[in-house]
């Protein structure tokens with residue numbers, strides 16, 4: 001099942017669509033966005049030099065700093081009269097990135113999300129509980145309009161209100177819920193406290209996004225909720241959720257390549273990497289008028305696979321994102337990602353799938369403290385468990401964390417709304 005025939009078009013047909021849309025996008029960006037006109041002029045390029053997606057590498061990258069420098073609407077290619085909605089990204093520092101959409105842009109976005117839903121196995125007779133936050137964040141309304149485009153039923157509950165979420169899952173028999181991966185687990189805990197086992201409810205799919213999710217975390221969600229966990233990906237600068245999604249084969253996320261053109265580059269040199277090699281995802285929008293974006297550095301690390309998928313879709317698949325280049329933690333010359341700690345945490349039955357990482361500086365020395373939660377029914381030896389976790393962590397991280405705290409079940413704060421915070425960097429404060 002596909003939402004539209006583009007998803008299974010031949011690579012040649014797809015390329016023709018991409019090249020045509022790219023030429024339009026480049027012309028729109030050059031003629032209507034001063035930033036791009038200057039970028040082209042500095043590089044000695046004109047829109048005529050970009051005839052095909054193969055020419056894209058001639059162009060410099062666009063970065064999140066470019067959005068910041070042109071806050072609020074300097075990257076827009078149309079007048080505000082033609083913008084019918086704005087959203088903003090949730091930046092942790094500084095001003096948010098403001099993004100805008102024409103009516104046609106919203107139509108493209110809705111279709112992209114509808115394709116995602118169908119790929120995730122959602123049908124027009126399904127009920128989708130949307131637990132992403134509504135508002136400036138693109139998750140809530142983005143998912144919402146895709147459900148309506150598909151003709152399924154949307155429950156616009158938004159983030160938080162967890163007991164009510166559980167009641168509605170039960171009373172309306174929601175088939176699908178969309179939320180962050182950490183919230184899916186929290187939902188199961190709250191349901192337990194209410195005496196409800198989510199596995200007994202009709203819920204069959206969790207569409208999760210907005211946070212990185214490791215494979216062990218997905219397995220945990222699937223087991224705790226009795227569901228299939230489907231990863232959806234997107235970012236406000238490009239459109240919001242709906243850039244790519246896993247199909248039911250759960251073997252990589254299909255990127256809707258007629259809307260968003262992907263490249264993977266070496267994060268240090270910016271050079272393209274070989275297919276299948278890991279690097280930073282760079283995206284170019286091919287069907288957006290209000291905010292055309294050329295070669296945007298997402299900061300997300302992934303690989304691309306152009307091989308045929310068993311679902312029949314021909315669109316390239318990207319690996320699910322477990323690390324952003326921004327998330328890389330550097331301590332005493334050693335690099336690691338929070339996701340590496342997450343996979344260790346999930347290996348131990350004695351600890352719950354919640355953790356936090358605290359980075360401190362004592363004198364000139366950095367310290368890493370990791371806090372994990374014991375499961376409710378834990379009854380074994382603490383020191384034995386601590387030793388085993390530390391050993392495993394030092395194998396995976398190539399250094400031993402300075403402190404490992406084992407705390408009672410429920411002691412690590414849960415996040416009901418928005419993205420979960422796992423890393424607390426107290427250095428330099």
Ligand SMILES: [Zn+2]
Pocket residue numbers: 247248249254309310311312313
């Ligand atoms: Zn597939």
